[in-house]
Amino acid sequence: MMKLLDISKKYGEITHKYPFEPYKVAENFRGKPAYIYDLCIGCAACGVACPSNAITVQLNENKSKLIWEFDCGRCIFCGRCDEVCPTGAIKLSEEFELAVKFDKSAMIQRGELEVQCCSECGKPFSAKRLVKYSLECLSKANLGEKRLEEAKSYVNVCPTCKKTATVANFTAGKEMVIE
Amino acid sequence: MKCDKFIEALGQRVKILEVTRQYEDQVTALVELNDLPEAVRFLYYDMGGYLSTMIPNDERSINKHYALYYALSMEGGKMFEGDEIAQDEKCFVTVKVLISPESLVFPSVTPLVPACVWYEREAYDMFGLIAEGLPDKRRLVLSDDWPDNLFPLRKDAMDYRYRPDMKEHYMEPEYDFLRPEGSGMIDVPLGPLHITADEPGHFRLYCDGDTIIDADYRLFYQHRGMEKLAENRMNYDQMGYLAERVCGICGYAHAIACIEAAEKAINLEIPARAQAIRIVCSEIERLHSHLLNIGLACEVTGNYNAFMHIFRIREYSMKLAELVTGGRKTYGNVVMGGLRRDMTGHEIKESLRILHIIETQVEEVWDAVMDDQRQMKRWKGVGILDKQVARDFSPVGPNIRGSGIKRDTRYDHPYDFFKQVKFDVAVVEGGDVFAREMVRYMELKSSVSIIRQCFELMPQTAIIVDPKFHVKPENYSLAYVEAPRGENVHWIMQGSAQKVYRWRCRAATYNNWPSLRFQFRGNTIADAALIVCSLDPCYSCTERVTVVDVRSKKSKILTHNDLKAFSQTLKNSPMKDLK
Ligand code: SF4
Ligand code: SF4
Numbered sequence: 001m002m003k004l005l006d007i008s009k010k011y012g013e014i015t016h017k018y019p020f021e022p023y024k025v026a027e028n029f030r031g032k033p034a035y036i037y038d039l040c041i042g043c044a045a046c047g048v049a050c051p052s053n054a055i056t057v058q059l060n061e062n063k064s065k066l067i068w069e070f071d072c073g074r075c076i077f078c079g080r081c082d083e084v085c086p087t088g089a090i091k092l093s094e095e096f097e098l099a100v101k102f103d104k105s106a107m108i109q110r111g112e113l114e115v116q117c118c119s120e121c122g123k124p125f126s127a128k129r130l131v132k133y134s135l136e137c138l139s140k141a142n143l144g145e146k147r148l149e150e151a152k153s154y155v156n157v158c159p160t161c162k163k164t165a166t167v168a169n170f171t172a173g174k175e176m177v178i179e
Numbered sequence: 180m181k182c183d184k185f186i187e188a189l190g191q192r193v194k195i196l197e198v199t200r201q202y203e204d205q206v207t208a209l210v211e212l213n214d215l216p217e218a219v220r221f222l223y224y225d226m227g228g229y230l231s232t233m234i235p236n237d238e239r240s241i242n243k244h245y246a247l248y249y250a251l252s253m254e255g256g257k258m259f260e261g262d263e264i265a266q267d268e269k270c271f272v273t274v275k276v277l278i279s280p281e282s283l284v285f286p287s288v289t290p291l292v293p294a295c296v297w298y299e300r301e302a303y304d305m306f307g308l309i310a311e312g313l314p315d316k317r318r319l320v321l322s323d324d325w326p327d328n329l330f331p332l333r334k335d336a337m338d339y340r341y342r343p344d345m346k347e348h349y350m351e352p353e354y355d356f357l358r359p360e361g362s363g364m365i366d367v368p369l370g371p372l373h374i375t376a377d378e379p380g381h382f383r384l385y386c387d388g389d390t391i392i393d394a395d396y397r398l399f400y401q402h403r404g405m406e407k408l409a410e411n412r413m414n415y416d417q418m419g420y421l422a423e424r425v426c427g428i429c430g431y432a433h434a435i436a437c438i439e440a441a442e443k444a445i446n447l448e449i450p451a452r453a454q455a456i457r458i459v460c461s462e463i464e465r466l467h468s469h470l471l472n473i474g475l476a477c478e479v480t481g482n483y484n485a486f487m488h489i490f491r492i493r494e495y496s497m498k499l500a501e502l503v504t505g506g507r508k509t510y511g512n513v514v515m516g517g518l519r520r521d522m523t524g525h526e527i528k529e530s531l532r533i534l535h536i537i538e539t540q541v542e543e544v545w546d547a548v549m550d551d552q553r554q555m556k557r558w559k560g561v562g563i564l565d566k567q568v569a570r571d572f573s574p575v576g577p578n579i580r581g582s583g584i585k586r587d588t589r590y591d592h593p594y595d596f597f598k599q600v601k602f603d604v605a606v607v608e609g610g611d612v613f614a615r616e617m618v619r620y621m622e623l624k625s626s627v628s629i630i631r632q633c634f635e636l637m638p639q640t641a642i643i644v645d646p647k648f649h650v651k652p653e654n655y656s657l658a659y660v661e662a663p664r665g666e667n668v669h670w671i672m673q674g675s676a677q678k679v680y681r682w683r684c685r686a687a688t689y690n691n692w693p694s695l696r697f698q699f700r701g702n703t704i705a706d707a708a709l710i711v712c713s714l715d716p717c718y719s720c721t722e723r724v725t726v727v728d729v730r731s732k733k734s735k736i737l738t739h740n741d742l743k744a745f746s747q748t749l750k751n752s753p754m755k756d757l758k
Binding site for chain 2: 011026047051052078126
């Protein structure tokens with residue numbers, strides 16, 4: 001009994017003043033993912049990687065916008081989204097105070113992205129920013145002038161139309177030459 | 180090769196139909212259904228095996244049968260000095276049988292090997308497989324009002340989202356508790372929530388005065404159906420995270436066990452550095468888990484002072500986890516093929532500093548607790564787990580090591596980096612609460628030393644192998660990890676398209692419950708909470724207790740606080756006005 005009291009005396013008061021004082025977390029703490037809308041290109045890599053389906057990237061009902069949505073209530077703070085995001089638009093932060101009062105919708109974060117419509121069929125298929133990003137990447141990829149011109153036209157075609165075009169070209173006996 | 184010796188000996192006893200090898204230390208022997216009890220008994224008692232897990236499986240789409248796999252860890256009986264199998268011969272032998280879907284009946288092994296009792300009860304709940312001759316045929320996992328003919332783990336039974344209608348509470352069938360014969364007995368239900376943290380479990384204590392004569396319990400109020408959830412749906416990327424959420428304290432051990440089962444099934448070796456860091460994290464988990472348990476063992480006996488100090492030290496171990504993995508509780512760094520997060524030199528240096536604090540302060544506090552005669556009186560001689568009972572029921576972890584049996588997966592079947600690391604297995608004779616807490620204290624010290632050795636020995640390699648592996652359908656394998664509470668065993672049979680066909684996750688405490696009944700006997704109800712606590716079940720709390728006098732039919736409901744106050748102060752016995 002006395003020994004314990006001695007120990008108490010030795011270490012003194014150790015109770016942290018939290019929440020009246022901020023609590024400092026370790027470097028590289030895995031807190032709530034922070035989303036930077038301006039960097040997001042809507043590639044959906046995070047949505048595919050997320051093991052608990054906290055992130056979804058889908059067209060909205062009338063297909064006018066691509067909706068990036070994050071539900072913090074589902075998030076398990078694994079950091080896979082952070083790992084896969086090509087632009088650093090989502091990064092784990094140091095935030096751990098996530099409780100909301102009654103209103104669960106406060107846990108949901110959304111980003112609306114402009115959609116890109118297919119130049120052939122006119123249907124939306126991707127985000128404008130993703131198409132722009134792809135072009136930027138291609139222009140840095142040391143392609144020939146002509147190839148780049150070609151790319152500019154086909155990045156605006158949706159996968160379905162691309163497929164149809166390839167099949168049509170193939171059956172018509174046209175060779176596609178890739179330089 | 181490892182295991183061959185056992186298969187040969189088994190072959191002389193019963194007819195073996197087929198032998199398959201899953202891993203260098205794992206073989207499966209298919210035997211005839213009628214030979215099952217004898218085969219398991221022979222391996223268990225005659226050859227020195229302990230039951231690690233039993234897996235019922237619906238293999239109708241593979242071979243038109245249901246299958247049972249009794250996985251035995253061959254390590255020696257360990258009842259006396261020298262009763263142990265040589266280190267390089269220890270292995271896992273699985274006895275497999277096939278059951279036809281028309282009969283659904285298999286001979287029960289429980290009369291010969293009591294350790295099988297829970298597994299065989301669960302086989303009925305989940306698959307409708309009937310153990311003929313099983314003395315206790317009550318439900319185990321599913322709730323009492325679950326529909327009679329719905330066996331959730333059968334592949335064609337139900338969607339994982341399906342929830343059968345609940346019955347109104349007055350329509351709910353009564354659970355049939357086992358009760359001892361005799362008069363003058365008092366019935367003390369402990370639960371539905373248990374005393375030391377808040378998890379549901381209902382205990383019914385049969386008392387004569389204050390002394391417990393026998394006990395029965397009903398658990399699984401929170402069965403979450405994770406095995407069903409994972410089957411055929413989740414890929415291996417997701418499963419590690421799901422497994423980590425099996426337990427709120429020792430989840431990391433589950434994450435490694437689950438992923439290693441998948442890795443072993445395809446013979447994937449992970450880099451040494453990843454192995455070392457897996458060990459580091461799992462030992463950090465042991466630090467915080469053991470500190471939690473020792474603290475609570477003080478708290479239930481009213482020693483708040485020691486409890487607070489131990490929790491103060493525990494905070495360092497939580498900080499350590501945060502530093503190394505970025506999370507205090509869920510470490511989330513295991514993926515198939517290795518790890519997602521490396522450790523930097525700075526993190527290692529800082530970890531060593533924290534380890535030093537933990538080591539010295541734990542010693543100080545433990546010394547003070549040992550000095551406290553009142554505390555010792557509450558711990559010593561209470562909740563004794565007899566050595567023979569332990570041998571019969573295959574308990575794991577500090578629970579069995581406190582009964583003088585040297586069973587530790589890290590030592591018996593060294594996995595990952597444990598092949599390189601040296602440590603002493605903590606074994607204490609006595610079998611009482613004191614012995615179990617002593618084991619935990621000794622393990623705190625060995626964990627610190629294991630982490631230090633890992634830091635010293637871990638090579639500068641990559642932490643993940645190129646994940647270009649192909650999962651082979653119908654391959655299966657066991658993986659075992661010594662969690663703070665004892666061995667966790669996961670079994671995975673792989674399915675097509677990188678998904679699992681069947682995942683059996685056996686948590687440490689599952690093997691510890693069946694023998695608890697014997698630990699209760701002869702103790703007073705004031706110690707009931709302490710005994711359960713010393714098992715270190717994934718904590719739960721007796722929310723309220725009903726006391727029933729069988730003779731006068733008088734009953735009384737005690738609140739959580741009543742019973743807790745009585746456990747802590749030993750004053751105002753709740754039985755007083757019932758006598
Ligand atoms: S941290 Fe993990 S769970 Fe949370 S959003 Fe990112 S990927 Fe999903
Ligand atoms: S840019 Fe990053 S945040 Fe946006 S959708 Fe792609 S991966 Fe997700």
